[in-house]
Amino acid sequence: MKKVLGLSIVLTVAPVAQAADIDVGKATVATVCAACHGPTGVSVSDTIPNLAAQRTGYLEAQLKALKEGTRKNPIMNAIAAQLSPEDMANVAAYFAAQPGPQAGAKSSFLPNVAKTRVTFPEGYKDTFTKYHTINFPATKQVRYYYANKAAVQAAKEGKPLPDGSMLFAEVYAAKLDADRKPLMGGDGFFVAEKLLFYTAMARGAGWGNEMPDMLRNGDWNYAIFTTDKQHRPGVNQAECLACHKPLDNASYTFTLKQLVEAK
Template sequence: MKRSIAAACVLALLIAVALLTARSTSAGPEKIEFPSSWQSYVLYTIVDRYDVKQYRELYASSQEAVDAMKRGQPLPDRTVLVLTQYKAQTDAQGNPLKDANGRFLKGERIGFTVMEKRQGWGTEYPDDLRNGDWEYSAFGADGRFNANANYKGCFQCHKPHDKQDFVISLAGLMGGGGTTGSGVPDVRISGFSFGPPKATAAPGQAVMWINNDDSPHQVTLTGGSKARGPVLTKGQSYSHTFPTAGTYDYVCGLHPNMKGQIEVK
């Protein structure tokens, strides 16, 4: 009887170890547990998303992670970043209400997106998708895992930002990579949109974009060249010269739903 009990205990232990090992080596959002203590994390930035009428708070699990961001260094192992999403309060016409500082008023919480970094994570992904040691997961407002989130989209969106340890919000703390020189912009980035959405230029003419949003943006051509400008923080600009006639479509590399077009003629 004692041998049977001992054998059962050993078998249970082996199964538990196997499950833990499988969890630590297999890819997927299920690796990340909901960070129930997220409210004790460091709030490092707030973003108003005009395009989806959301108020967003971004938290880091440690001050060391925030300090690494500011220095432009890779974030420490086991860092957890939490994006908390809220509906913006709106008026009767559906326009977001703002406080005295022009910031959206925070409404109902609608969900969480979480990034977690662990040494050795990501090895299962192909090189064209892997984001270093990062994994992504999403949770509802109640903290329940969201199996229907577009996780591949997370990897694709963050992939071009390997020099920022794949953390898009890092640009705001580092100061971005654009210029702050004078000049009249051809396109203004404001309210998560390009204005005008369609602009014209002559061959060989430089087109200038300036970011008027609190959120960083990045001009990215979608044609054959796929030229990508620096990440622009508020007040920074970027210029690109189009040598030949044609129609050039572009998006924001950080927010692909933002689209614009330059017609060169």
């Protein structure tokens, strides 16, 4: 308390924020962020931004917005939700301390997340159950979902999907009308016109061991296949892992309810 001209004035001192710990931030990056943004902020993909040499305040603000959901990104919303304010400060400080990447630089971390153990399920139409269809208006696509016997049986028994489970989808471009809008079939789904690619998720014993804990989906691996049944090059599995991460209570699947109802 201080007296000025006979008046008592209470001086309030704002608490001093704890300094960020770059070393702790480095450890968090190695186990969480590196899967997509690389261990030094040089991203693993042309579709993911580099974070090296970004300003600390900017990085913290973006992580906070992603955690609160005011900035929308399904993958990063799921990751940021798991970070404390201290985590965000440390990660931001670490990335800000890294030198900016040279033009065209690629992270050496890419092989770790591009690798998948999922193989194309030859003959799936004869052995899998077709259990769901979804329209995707934003991309003018329709997807048909299939599941193997192990997945269907476990879902119907109310058990977590076990090793050996596989969920598979055919992705088609919808047929368009004269106004470039998808044509709707009598079943309420877009009329499929052209096969674009396949997606798959499968799990096997120990398949998740190499994944960071904050990304790991049990032992699930993911894959995208071209129309000639080959792995699509350049796919970053970490993006799938982050998107499915919040679904741990549903065997990391978006369509478990439909799988239970499969005929």
